[in-house]
Amino acid sequence: MLPDPLVLFFLLGLVARLLRSDLKVPEALYEALALYLLLAIGLKGGVELASHPLGGLGAKIAGVLALGFATPVVAYAALRGLGRLPVADSASIAGHYGSVSVVTFAVATGWLASRGIAHEPYMALFVALLEVPGILVGIAISRLHAPGRVAWGRLLHEVFLGKGIVLLIGGLAIGWAAGPAQFAPLKPLFADLFKGVLAFFLLEMGLVVASQLGELRRAGLFLPAFALAAPVAFGAAGAWAGTMLGFTPGGAAIVATLAASASYIAAPTAMRIAIPEASPALSLTAALGVTFPFNLFVGIPLYHRYAAAAAG
């Protein structure tokens, strides 16, 4: 079967940058695309929330949040214990892996939709929820070891009022308040064009990942190995937890994808401010250079298989 064209846009960006093409996505367009993606994901989730019963949502939220707090702790233990990385770097990388990648989520929902696999309509809610725990755990661990003054006020402001959470939660609220009928006039822009915009974004991601690959050569063996093992392990944990929490196999596959993905939008800025001693190159090389493409090509189908197996 031919690969999803979305993935080919990513490859186009990757190859273009590796061949030193002058191709560049203007900064303002990138910002606009990110804004659109976050808002569209929120809106779509909100509209579907409005027309579906919310039975058992509380337990699912609690369970998924628990998973969100557990993965960065495990990641930290592995980075520190097996990789012997410094505390600051381990905490920062753990924070990235505890948080989630919105683009990976968008590709996963597209992958499921194109195969006619249903999932719970409110998964966007979990993207917003899972942005936070990883970052909090990363900061907490680093400060446990190096107690110093943390400007918690500024930091929490950064974490909770970053554009990701504001747009996701705002979109969810607007979509939920509007419902399907009132959303109809917005649908051509926010729903029908979604995949096209995502293609643009993946082109840009290809360019960014290619410029990250140089760092990979300097990273040694442990970090790339971690960046491959972490999504496989966290994906399995996510699929199992999702199934236990009563998600459909499609929903559990998304929980698995979220657990397996690493943030490169919300986490880097928060971590940079909170843990200045940590090298940003390490976490970005792992999250963006290895884990993101792995999830795109191998991870998403794998997590769906995990979820299907967990469902029996």
Next chain:
Amino acid sequence: MDTHPRKLLVIIAEAALEKALVADAKRLGALGHTVHDVRGGGRHGTRAGDWEADRSIELKVIATEAVAEAIARHVLSTYCPNYSVTMFLADAQVLRPEKFP
């Protein structure tokens, strides 16, 4: 034309520091500031500014020598050990000294 000597302090840094740098400059006595988005590179690599974590800013402050040096000292001790920062001072002549006390 009457001119008055002041110092121009230019700080080029990771975009993540923008809010903190502006707040510190104000706290240490700068009345105004200007920020640009920039890109560039050095010994430790290139910051092309393609996306969030790769973005850089240039912050300019015109102030008296004492204020400019206080800001520079603070940035040196607080941010330079862990962040990418380039910083320099230059002589400037201003026309309205009351704007740069």
